[in-house]
Each structure stands twice: as structure tokens, then as C-alpha cells.
Amino acid sequence: MGCGVVIFAIGFSRDGSVVARKPLGVAAMGVVALWPLVTTTVPAMLATVIPGSDDRLLMWGYASILITFAAGLTAAVEIVRSGVVPGPGKWAPLVALGVQVLAWLLPQLLAVGGGLADPATFVGLSNGLGTLSILARTFCLGIVGFAVTEARTRQDPGVRLQGIISARRVGGTEERIGA
Numbered sequence: 001m002g003c004g005v006v007i008f009a010i011g012f013s014r015d016g017s018v019v020a021r022k023p024l025g026v027a028a029m030g031v032v033a034l035w036p037l038v039t040t041t042v043p044a045m046l047a048t049v050i051p052g053s054d055d056r057l058l059m060w061g062y063a064s065i066l067i068t069f070a071a072g073l074t075a076a077v078e079i080v081r082s083g084v085v086p087g088p089g090k091w092a093p094l095v096a097l098g099v100q101v102l103a104w105l106l107p108q109l110l111a112v113g114g115g116l117a118d119p120a121t122f123v124g125l126s127n128g129l130g131t132l133s134i135l136a137r138t139f140c141l142g143i144v145g146f147a148v149t150e151a152r153t154r155q156d157p158g159v160r161l162q163g164i165i166s167a168r169r170v171g172g173t174e175e176r177i178g179a
Helices: 002-010 023-049 055-084 087-113 119-155
Strands: 157-163 165-170 173-177
Touching: 002 023, 023 055, 055 087, 087 119
Parallel strands: none
Antiparallel strands: 157 165, 165 173
16 A cells, blocks of 8 residues: 555656645655554554553554544645546545544544443444445545546547556557656
8 A cells, every 4th residue: 555655646757646746745645655654663662662651652642643644634635736636536535534534533432422332343343444444545546546547548548558657659669658
């Protein structure tokens, strides 16, 4: 997932970047791509280096949620603002972010409100919504990829996909695009 986000951020050419290689968009998408790695390593280091760091781990958890949300929102807004992704596909990252926020918020609200008395129900609901949010991210990222590809092929009907590099047939020869 992280490699795909970096490729969408940078692109194989300026036209291939969903944020038009604007620094804020590339940086936000870089944080989105690399943050899962950071969230798995930092708590492990805090637990081993500083024994009894439960308060620090709790603060790290809240900071991690805030940073993830801020980077995701910034990246999604930059995708919309860049104008690279055509039509309704440009809203897909914001929809995915909304689904992810809802998947995190709903179990929290139900747990606080007392709507889930059975812990097994809470765990099942949390796992199901977590899976839904991962699928929403993956599908929305795919929609953005297809939208960008479709827009490029509509602009130049001679373009066909060739692995990760596009090619266009000009006369009897083939020329690479975005290499």
C-alpha cells in the first residue's frame, strides 16, 4: 500500500502525479505511505527502551491518530485541488478517509454510549469496520488510478498501457511516454 501511495504522489512523470508534484501533496502522501512503518516501530522501541511507559504509549497512540488523519486529509484535499484526477474520481480519497474515520469513530461512540455491553460484539464490530476501512482505502486508490489512466487515454487515444510505462504508436514506431 505504501509503495502505491508514493508512486501516485510522485508519478512516473509530472502528469502521472495525482498531486501534480506539489510539495505539500507529495509530503502528505509520503507521511500517509510511511506512517504504518513508524507506528509499528516506535511503540516497540518505547516499550523496550523506557520500561513502564504506559502514559507515553497512550500519548503516542493519540498523536498517531491525529497525524494520520491530518496527513490523509491534506493528501486528499491536495488531490482534489490539483485537478489531475478528472471527474468524480478526485473525491474518492476523501470518501475513503470518511469511511476510515467512521470505522474508527463508530465503535468508540458505541462503547462510550453503552450500546455494546458484550465485549465479543465490540471486538467483532471493530474488526469488521477495520476490514471495511482497509478495503475502502484500497478500492478508492484503485479508482483514482483508473481515473487517471482513463483521462490520459481519452486525451491521446494512441496511448496504451505497457506495464508501468505508457507508450504511444506514432506512424510505424512506438514512443515511450512518462519514462
